[in-house]
Amino acid sequence: MQLKKITKKAEGSARRYYEDACAAAHALDLFGERWALLVMRELMLGPKRFTDLKADLPGISANVLTQRLESLEAAGVLVRRKLPPPASAQVYELTPWGYESEPIFQAMGRWAARSPSHDPTLPFGSVSLMMSMRTMISPALAGALAVDAEFRTGKETFRVRLAGGELTTERGTVEHPDFVLTGEARMIAAAIYGGQPIAALEAAGVLKLEGDRALAERFIRLFPLPPKAVLPG
Amino acid sequence: MQLKKITKKAEGSARRYYEDACAAAHALDLFGERWALLVMRELMLGPKRFTDLKADLPGISANVLTQRLESLEAAGVLVRRKLPPPASAQVYELTPWGYESEPIFQAMGRWAARSPSHDPTLPFGSVSLMMSMRTMISPALAGALAVDAEFRTGKETFRVRLAGGELTTERGTVEHPDFVLTGEARMIAAAIYGGQPIAALEAAGVLKLEGDRALAERFIRLFPLPPKAVLPG
DNA sequence: CTGTATCCGTGTTGATACTG
């Protein structure tokens, strides 16, 4: 009787780690596998269910998502929670430390926005939109402007509040918003980052604005993109 | 005469990209493959040759290093340069935009230093040490302290200069250093991050200090580690 | 409906050996 192939890796894939004390290398041990960081991104605005994660990460397969959720849970980045009845569904939620990874996304976003090969016309999720606004807001341009608005993308609604130069973006609604902007995330991005006037996008039927139009037009100019990097050669 | 196998992927491997306009996702398209970010890290303090990169990244294989250098060059992150004779060797050097990725390492380092699973006893390269000092320096603790020191790890020498709360770390020597610290990077790290007194490490024969001892002891206390994350459960 | 487990084809990764 032959020895059974033990190579089968008893349990939980033996991932490859960098044997490096550098904390940045350790960060890659935690979220360096494909999709892991994007899973974290999708959870930055609050818990989600497996199916929503899968839907919001086009291209990921169920088994890969399962593995990443396991790894990230083992790393202490997220936890799986069972919502109390009647909504007794399972959700995945970042730990407090997991939420503190936001500066990583901001540093990566700021840098990669300058990449010569960055293509902003690709699909754009609503979490990415909200995170990017937090990254790109210019306190200098914002000054003392105060805004309390609602952004509605597809099936999600966000409260976007600017006060004291600080921008907060969270899931939820607003009692008496200054304005409400409705449309796909990529259309809102076209207004904010693409310089498209809101009116033009409305005329095209891809965006809808209700409320204080002047304030909205001013608000969407507060997010200047950094200049593209100039390459040698 | 048979048709030549075109499957060979005409040129430059057909990598998998996230189809995502999110700039952070694009950053992963640029350096999300295994080893890519660590290659960038090794170049953050100046150009290196293929063989040095390979030696400083234990575990990477030559073919993977070649691929990563090609990808990063195509992305505009680094360039290959031929040094002028007589030192006519080939080196790899970050572009100005490549150097601007430092905040990414800092954000990752700050966050991952709090990871419950971070193991600071693993091998520690000298570039990582210099980068981590720039990340972890506490301007509050530094105050108006001025230091001009030399750090010697293995075969490399670095100029470490603190002035006006700013820390610069670069390859090179110092004319009249306040002190010179010699030892493996991990031993210097043991002093700076592990709280080991320099004298103890000298007694163990793993570190050597020349010059202003009081200043050196004070200097190495300027790099407090962030507290470990407390996990639920 | 929500999530997990298993199979499978394919491509990527990495160790070793080898070449200009």
Add this chain to the structure above:
DNA sequence: CAGTATCAACACGGATACAG
């Protein structure tokens, strides 16, 4: 020194089947 060639292992993504 600076890479290429080869090959084995494994990770990815898709499909499908299964469990609560």
